[in-house]
Every structure is written in structure tokens, then in C-alpha cells.
Amino acid sequence: MSAAPVLVAQGLVGGYVPEVDILRGCTLTASDGEVVVVIGPNGAGKSTLAKAIFGLITLREGTVTLRGDDITGAAPHQVTSKGMSYVPQVANVFGSLTVQENLEIGGVLRRNLMRERMDAMMSLFPRLGERRRQRAGTLSGGERQMLAMARALMPDPSVLLLDEPSAGLAPRAVGEVFDTVAEINAAGVTIVMIEQNARRALALADRGYVLEGGQNRFEGPGPSLLTDPQVAELYLGGAGAGERPEPPPRVGS
Amino acid sequence: MEEFLNTSINGLSSGAIYALGAIGLSLVYGILKLVNFAHGDFMTLGGYVAFAVNVSAGMPLVVAFLAALVVVAALGVALEVAIWRPMRRKGAGVMQLLLLSIGLAFVIRNLILFQWSGATRSLDVDQFQAWNPFGDVVITRIQVIVIVTAGVVLVGVAVMLRSTLIGKSMRALSDSFDLAEVSGVNTRRIVLYTWVLAGSLAGLAGVLAAVYTTLTPNTGWFLLLSIFAAVVLGGIGNAYGALVGGIVLGLAQEWSTMVIQPTYKEAVGFVVLILVLLVRPQGIFGQARTL
Numbered sequence: 001m002s003a004a005p006v007l008v009a010q011g012l013v014g015g016y017v018p019e020v021d022i023l024r025g026c027t028l029t030a031s032d033g034e035v036v037v038v039i040g041p042n043g044a045g046k047s048t049l050a051k052a053i054f055g056l057i058t059l060r061e062g063t064v065t066l067r068g069d070d071i072t073g074a075a076p077h078q079v080t081s082k083g084m085s086y087v088p089q090v091a092n093v094f095g096s097l098t099v100q101e102n103l104e105i106g107g108v109l110r111r112n113l114m115r116e117r118m119d120a121m122m123s124l125f126p127r128l129g130e131r132r133r134q135r136a137g138t139l140s141g142g143e144r145q146m147l148a149m150a151r152a153l154m155p156d157p158s159v160l161l162l163d164e165p166s167a168g169l170a171p172r173a174v175g176e177v178f179d180t181v182a183e184i185n186a187a188g189v190t191i192v193m194i195e196q197n198a199r200r201a202l203a204l205a206d207r208g209y210v211l212e213g214g215q216n217r218f219e220g221p222g223p224s225l226l227t228d229p230q231v232a233e234l235y236l237g238g239a240g241a242g243e244r245p246e247p248p249p250r251v252g253s
Numbered sequence: 254m255e256e257f258l259n260t261s262i263n264g265l266s267s268g269a270i271y272a273l274g275a276i277g278l279s280l281v282y283g284i285l286k287l288v289n290f291a292h293g294d295f296m297t298l299g300g301y302v303a304f305a306v307n308v309s310a311g312m313p314l315v316v317a318f319l320a321a322l323v324v325v326a327a328l329g330v331a332l333e334v335a336i337w338r339p340m341r342r343k344g345a346g347v348m349q350l351l352l353l354s355i356g357l358a359f360v361i362r363n364l365i366l367f368q369w370s371g372a373t374r375s376l377d378v379d380q381f382q383a384w385n386p387f388g389d390v391v392i393t394r395i396q397v398i399v400i401v402t403a404g405v406v407l408v409g410v411a412v413m414l415r416s417t418l419i420g421k422s423m424r425a426l427s428d429s430f431d432l433a434e435v436s437g438v439n440t441r442r443i444v445l446y447t448w449v450l451a452g453s454l455a456g457l458a459g460v461l462a463a464v465y466t467t468l469t470p471n472t473g474w475f476l477l478l479s480i481f482a483a484v485v486l487g488g489i490g491n492a493y494g495a496l497v498g499g500i501v502l503g504l505a506q507e508w509s510t511m512v513i514q515p516t517y518k519e520a521v522g523f524v525v526l527i528l529v530l531l532v533r534p535q536g537i538f539g540q541a542r543t544l
């Protein structure tokens with residue numbers, strides 16, 4: 001694994017309001033074709049890291065580069081146009097738009113590819129094809145997550161940033177999400193995935209990061225993090241224990 | 254039956270005017286979280302621009318319509334660039350934006366008063382020409398103008414929102430601004446288009462209101478309450494809902510005059526509103542927020 005780094009976030013410091021830093025110097029890199037997983041307790045700043053990478057919050061320090069291009073402070077639509085897509089943790093589909101309209105919005109930057117990409121998404125997610133004219137707000141949780149990923153894949157990105165794609169889903173749907181992520185990655189898309197199903201996600205990961213208090217706590221190859229006794233103790237609910245229980249539902253992100 | 258048809262024609266006329274006003278108000282709220290109290294005065298301004306062109310300058314009504322559309326759309330864009338965008342960038346909340354819009358409403362109204370005085374004006378249309386298709390059913394020339402113009406424009410707007418990428422982007426922004434932004438939508442541009450749409454529809458509504466009744470500096474302000482009701486009735490932020498809400502409200506108000514005093518018809522609008530909200534708190538077309 002010595003592929004070139006695609007996404008490099010270096011020493012990020014920032015938050016939502018002046019003088020309150022949620023991110024306190026965290027760092028993340030993803031190389032071409034990798035699956036990189038970020039885990040950490042609730043409130044660690046994982047979603048904030050994703051938003052910072054995507055230009056949704058203003059950074060006080062640090063840089064983000066995509067294939068060597070400095071995208072620190074770029075507008076989100078500019079980041080998308082440079083080949084990275086993002087699936088937020090909450091509110092990740094347009095509920096009042098139909099499935100097809102959601103995909104069309106996903107494809108606004110690549111209008112010439114619209115038909116081709118739409119067909120590709122319908123074959124990657126056949127269930128969305130059946131629900132083309134249905135409003136996204138009426139989909140099941142699993143279908144909605146599929147639509148959110150499909151919407152993000154419409155511009156044919158080379159990097160996909162996913163924030164807890166399996167949160168709140170039924171066990172079968174969780175399995176489907178992980179299978180789909182593996183499939184997307186196999187097609188050559190670099191994946192950065194924040195997850196709370198830490199065991200499953202790390203098992204899939206080339207590399208993993210453990211974030212806590214807005215800082216990197218551990219990092220390393222996915223499987224080795226899984227077997228690291230300290231990580232297991234702190235974040236995997238103890239060696240051999242089951243997955244972390246579902247956190248209670250929260251408002252906002 | 255004839256009374257029903259006559260009140261329906263009246264209801265469609267005022268409902269069409271509400272609908273034209275409500276679409277823009279609803280889209281602007283949905284997208285920018287701005288409860289624009291100046292929207293009524295946008296309408297009034299449209300009426301006076303038409304008055305200036307049609308009466309003061311003696312040009313045809315069609316030219317007056319177009320002038321009103323252009324001037325009010327331009328005002329919408331200018332205010333976005335000069336006030337709303339900088340306010341949002343500074344993190345202004347819903348309350349600050351709302352209060353600012355009330356202030357703006359008074360400024361526009363007083364400028365109108367200053368320019369055109371408070372006298373009651375009307376446009377150069379034949380108020381009395383009417384047809385009698387059958388029985389006692391009467392439809393006036395001005396009702397034909399209002400219903401046909403509004404009908405064509407409303408259908409056009411509905412098609413635009415439904416089938417063009419700009420229309421879909423507007424609905425996407427109204428649904429979730431950030432998600433539209435990360436999807437690659439150029440939100441700044443779509444916001445400007447939204448002001449063009451909201452402004453020109455408000456301008457048109459103002460001219461039609463002036464055609465249908467008369468024009469004073471308070472015309473739009475008085476219509477605004479019913480238009481807010483139409484917006485809420487249709488589901489706040491939902492443009493199709495605002496369209497339907499406006500027409501339903503206009504019809505309900507006029508139908509009510511068959512059984513009660515016409516002076517109460519505005520109150521009837523609010524009774525309808527309350528009844529609908531009791532059954533569907535999210536409005537006719539609104540969806541319960543699930544995320």
C-alpha cells in the first residue's frame with residue numbers, strides 16, 4: 001500500500017462558534033483506493049471533521065488538500081466539483097423530492113453525464129429504480145441511505161465521504177450498506193467512512209482512526225486497531241464484547 | 254347554483270391573486286428562512302408601477318404588467334444583494350430577519366406614499382363590461398383578465414418548478430440548503446433566481462389586485478394576512494402548496510358569503526386555516542419532518 005495520498009487533512013482546528021474549538025488539531029489522510037474508517041465516542045468531533053473537510057465550517061488552523069489541490073475554505077460545491085462527494089449523517093436526502101429528482105440534484109455538476117450516471121445508479125441500487133417516482137421522505141431507512149449514497153455518487157466522484165451510513169438501520173440494512181460500500185470501493189472510489197459499528201467498519205478498513213476530543217487518539221491498519229487491546233477496551237466495548245449499543249437519537253448533528 | 258357559480262368566479266379571482274403572492278413568500282421562507290413582511294409592499298409597488306405606466310404615461314396595460322414584473326423582480330434582487338445576503342453571512346437569525354423585513358415594509362410603503370400620495374387610484378380598464386354566459390351568471394372583463402393572466406402564469410410556474418433543473422434546485426434548497434450546497438448546486442445563483450421569481454410574481458399580483466379592485470398604499474399590506482394564511486394552509490415552504498392554498502382560501506372566503514355577511518369573509522379564511530391545521534398540522538402539502 002504505497003498509493004499516493006488523495007485526501008490530506010492536516011492539523012485542523014475549528015468549530016461552530018468563535019473561540020470554541022471542537023477540532024483540536026486532528027489529521028487524516030486517505031490514499032488512492034483505500035477505505036479509511038474514523039471511529040470515536042459521541043461528541044468526539046467526527047461529524048465536525050467531515051464538515052470541516054467539506055468546507056461547511058470555517059477552520060481556524062490547518063489545511064485540506066485533495067489530490068494536491070488546496071481546498072481549505074473552498075465552498076462545498078467547489079469541493080464537489082473537484083471530485084469528492086459527501087453523505088451527511090442526518091438530513092441526507094431531499095425528502096420532498098422524488099428519488100429521481102434527488103439524483104438529478106446530485107448530478108447538477110455533471111449534466112452531460114446525467115443519463116449515464118442515473119442508469120449506473122439504478123443498476124447499483126435496483127430498489128431505487130423501482131421507487132423512481134416516489135418521494136424520498138416516504139422511503140425506509142435503508143432505502144434512504146442508499147439514495148443518499150446514490151445522490152453523492154452521481155457526479156462520479158473519486159473520493160466519497162460517508163458520515164455514519166449505518167446509523168439507525170435494521171441489522172439487515174446495515175449489512176447491505178457495508179456490502180455496498182465495499183462494492184463502491186472495488187470500483188475504485190476512495191472511501192472515508194465515519195462509523196459507529198466500529199467492529200464491522202474496521203474489518204473493512206485499510207486504515208482506521210480513533211478520534212476523541214477533536215484529536216487523533218489512535219491510528220493504524222484496520223485489523224490491527226481491531227485487535228489493539230486499548231482500542232478494544234475503550235471503543236469496542238471490551239475485547240470480545242458485541243458492537244457498541246445504538247446511541248440515543250439526537251437532534252441536529 | 255347560479256349563486257354558487259358567481260361566488261366561485263369571485264373566489265377564483267381573489268384566490269389567483271393570493272396564489273401569485275403566496276408562491277414567492279413561501280419559497281423565500283423555505284429557502285432563506287425569511288418571513289418577508291415586505292412581500293405585501295412588493296405587491297403594492299407593482300401596482301403603482303403599473304399605474305405610472307398605464308395611467309400617468311398612458312401606455313397599454315400589457316406594458317404596465319411587464320414593467321411591474323421587471324421593477325419588482327429587480328427590487329427583490331437588489332435587496333438580496335444589499336441586505337439579506339450580508340445579514341445571513343453575519344449569522345442573523347429568523348427573528349432579526351423578520352424584524353428587518355417589517356422595517357423594510359414600512360420604508361417601501363412610505364416611499365410609495367411620498368411618490369404617489371395616499372389617494373385611491375385605479376388602472377385604465379373598463380370596470381363595467383361584463384358577460385352573461387347563462388342565467389344570472391355574470392363574469393366581468395376584469396375577472397377574465399385576472400383569472401386568465403394568473404392561470405397562465407401559475408401553470409407556467411408549476412411546470413417550471415416541476416420539470417426544470419432550476420425549479421428542482423429551488424425545491425431542493427427549500428428542503429435542505431446545506432445538502433443542496435454539498436450536492437454541487439450553486440446556491441447563490443438559485444437564491445437570486447428565487448428572488449426574481451418571487452419579485453415578479455408579487456409585482457404581477459399587485460397589478461392584478463389593482464385591476465380587480467383599487468390601489469392604495471395599503472393594498473398589499475392588507476392582502477398579506479390572507480397570503481400568509483394561504484402559505485400556511487399549503488404547507489410552509491412548499492410552493493405548490495402555496496398555489497393551491499391561495500385558491501382554496503379565495504374560494505372558501507367567497508363561498509362563505511352565500512351564508513354569512515360578506516364583511517366576515519376574511520375571518521372565514523382563518524377558520525378554514527385553523528380547521529385544516531387541526532387535521533393536518535403540516536398543511537395540505539407539507540410533510541411532517543421526519544429527519
Ligand SMILES: Nc1ncnc2c1ncn2[C@@H]1O[C@H](COP(=O)(O)OP(=O)(O)OP(=O)(O)O)[C@@H](O)[C@H]1O
Pocket residue numbers: 016017022040041042043044045046047048049089247252253
Ligand atoms: N451545529 C452545531 N453547532 C454547535 N455545536 C455543535 C454543532 N454540531 C455539533 N456540535 C458540537 O460539536 C461537538 C462534536 O459534535 P460532532 O457532531 O462532531 O460529534 P460526533 O463525533 O459526530 O458524534 P456522534 O457520534 O454523536 O455523531 C459536540 O460537542 C456537539 O455538541
Ligand SMILES: [Mg+2]
Pocket residue numbers: 046047048089163164253
Ligand atoms: Mg456525528
